[in-house]
Amino acid sequence: MRLWDTALRDVVEVELRDPNQFSFYVCGPTVYGAPHVGHGRLLLIYDVLRRYLEWRGLEVRHVSNVTDIEDKIIAQAASEGIDPSDLAAASEAAWFETSDRLGVLRPNHVPHATEYVEKMGAFIGKLVASGHAYPASDGVYFEVAKLAEYGALLNQPLDSLRAGARVDVVEDKRAPADFALWKLAKPGEPKWPSPWGEGRPGWHIECTVMALELLGDGFDLHGAGDDLIFPHNENERAQAVAGGHRFARHWMHHGMLTSGGEKMSRSIGNVLSLDDALADHDVRALRLLVLRSHYRTPMEVTPVGLADTSAALRRLDSLARRIPEGGTGDGGASEVRTKFVAHMDDDLDTPGATAAIFDAVRQANSYADAGDDERARAVAADVRSLCGALGLPIGETVTTVDAAAEELVRQRDAARAAKDFARADEIKLQLESEGWVVEDFPAGTKIRRP
Numbered sequence: 001m002r003l004w005d006t007a008l009r010d011v012v013e014v015e016l017r018d019p020n021q022f023s024f025y026v027c028g029p030t031v032y033g034a035p036h037v038g039h040g041r042l043l044l045i046y047d048v049l050r051r052y053l054e055w056r057g058l059e060v061r062h063v064s065n066v067t068d069i070e071d072k073i074i075a076q077a078a079s080e081g082i083d084p085s086d087l088a089a090a091s092e093a094a095w096f097e098t099s100d101r102l103g104v105l106r107p108n109h110v111p112h113a114t115e116y117v118e119k120m121g122a123f124i125g126k127l128v129a130s131g132h133a134y135p136a137s138d139g140v141y142f143e144v145a146k147l148a149e150y151g152a153l154l155n156q157p158l159d160s161l162r163a164g165a166r167v168d169v170v171e172d173k174r175a176p177a178d179f180a181l182w183k184l185a186k187p188g189e190p191k192w193p194s195p196w197g198e199g200r201p202g203w204h205i206e207c208t209v210m211a212l213e214l215l216g217d218g219f220d221l222h223g224a225g226d227d228l229i230f231p232h233n234e235n236e237r238a239q240a241v242a243g244g245h246r247f248a249r250h251w252m253h254h255g256m257l258t259s260g261g262e263k264m265s266r267s268i269g270n271v272l273s274l275d276d277a278l279a280d281h282d283v284r285a286l287r288l289l290v291l292r293s294h295y296r297t298p299m300e301v302t303p304v305g306l307a308d309t310s311a312a313l314r315r316l317d318s319l320a321r322r323i324p325e326g327g328t329g330d331g332g333a334s335e336v337r338t339k340f341v342a343h344m345d346d347d348l349d350t351p352g353a354t355a356a357i358f359d360a361v362r363q364a365n366s367y368a369d370a371g372d373d374e375r376a377r378a379v380a381a382d383v384r385s386l387c388g389a390l391g392l393p394i395g396e397t398v399t400t401v402d403a404a405a406e407e408l409v410r411q412r413d414a415a416r417a418a419k420d421f422a423r424a425d426e427i428k429l430q431l432e433s434e435g436w437v438v439e440d441f442p443a444g445t446k447i448r449r450p
C-alpha cells in the first residue's frame with residue numbers, strides 16, 4: 001500500500017515493521033466538550049484505514065489516546081465551575097457514544113494521559129540528563145536547538161519555524177520555539193509530583209510516551225489532522241528522537257473540515273455538532289460523504305452533501321434487497337475488487353474506490369434486469385464485501401430516530417397492545433406525515449426513512 005508521507009512529501013510504499021502486522025497511533029481527543037463533525041471525519045478516516053487493512057488480512061494494532069489533562073480542560077472546567085476530571089470523564093463518554101453511533105471500531109488501546117504521568121516524568125528526566133531539556137521557572141522545556149533534525153517532519157529548517165512559532169512569555173526560556181515538557185501547577189490546578197516540582201506533563205510528551213509504551217520503537221504509522229503537524233507532531237517526534245527512539249515510520253495527516261471555506265474549530269466558533277449534522281439522516285450518510293472526498297483534502301459537510309449520500313445509500317440498500325445474499329462473488333479477482341484494491345492502495349483513494357462500487361451496483365442491476373441472476377448475485381456479493389471493508393453495512397437503513405418519534409412509536413405499541421387500533425392508526429398517520437415509513441413487526445413498530 002502506498003500513502004502520502006508528510007515528512008517525505010511524497011506518496012511512498014508503506015514498509016511495515018512486521019510484514020503481518022500494522023501498528024498505528026492516532027492523536028485522540030482532548031476531552032473538554034461535545035464532539036463536532038470534524039471529529040467525526042477523524043474517527044471515520046482511521047476507521048476506514050483500519051477496516052481496509054483488516055479486510056486485506058493484516059493484524060492491526062490501533063492505539064488512540066485520550067488527553068484527559070491539558071490546559072484547555074483546566075480552563076473550560078474553571079469557566080463551568082466544575083472539576084477538570086469530571087469534565088474530562090463526561091466529554092470522553094460523549095466521544096465514545098458518538099464513535100459507536102458512527103459505527104467506528106474502538107481502538108485496541110485507549111491510553112489516558114493521566115495513567116502515564118510517572119512514565120512521562122521518567123522520559124523528561126532522561127531528556128534533562130542528556131542535555132535536550134532544561135528546567136525553568138515555570139516548568140521544564142525541550143531545547144529545540146539541541147536537536148539537529150528538529151523540523152524534519154514539517155520539512156523546514158528551524159529558522160523558518162522560529163518566525164511562525166507562538167511565543168510564550170517566559171523569562172528564562174532559552175528560545176521562543178522551546179516547548180514545555182512539564183508545567184508547574186498554579187494554585188488549584190491538578191498536579192502530580194516530579195523532581196522539578198508538582199505539576200502536569202505538556203501535551204506533546206503525552207503522545208510520545210503513550211505511543212512508544214504501547215507500540216514500541218519504529219511503529220508503522222502515526223496519524224493526525226494536518227493542523228497538528230506543527231508544533232504537536234513535530235514535537236512528539238523530536239522528543240522521541242532525542243530520547244534515542246525511532247518513532248513512527250510513516251506520517252499520515254488528514255485535511256480539515258471547513259465551514260464556508262474556513263476551518264471548523266471551537267476557537268472560531270463555527271462548529272457543527274454531530275447531533276445536528278445527523279438529525280434526520282442515516283448515520284452512514286456521513287461515512288459515505290467522508291469516503292467521497294480524499295482524506296488529504298479539506299471537506300465541507302452540508303445538508304445537500306448529506307442528502308446526496310443518503311440517496312446513494314438507498315441505491316446500495318435497494319440492490320441488497322433486490323438481490324439476496326448467497327452469491328459468492330469470484331473472490332480475489334473480479335473486476336470491481338481489482339479496481340477497489342488499486343484505488344485503496346493508491347494513497348487511500350476512497351473517492352475512486354466508492355465510485356468503483358457504484359459502477360458495480362449499476363452492473364448488478366443490469367444483470368438482474370436481463371434475468372442473469374447468477375452474475376447479478378456474484379457482483380452483488382462483491383458490493384456487499386467491499387462495502388463491509390469500508391464499514392458500510394448495506395440493506396438495513398440506519399436512521400437517527402429523534403426522541404419525539406421514539407415516543408410516538410412507544411405510544412403506538414402501547415395502543416396496539418391494548419387493542420386500540422384506531423389510536424394505533426392515528427399515530428401511524430402522524431408518523432407518516434412526518435416522513436417516516438412505519439412497519440409492523442412481531443416485536444413492535446419499526447420506523448425508518450424511505
Ligand SMILES: [Zn+2]
Pocket residue numbers: 026027028207232236
Ligand atoms: Zn498527539
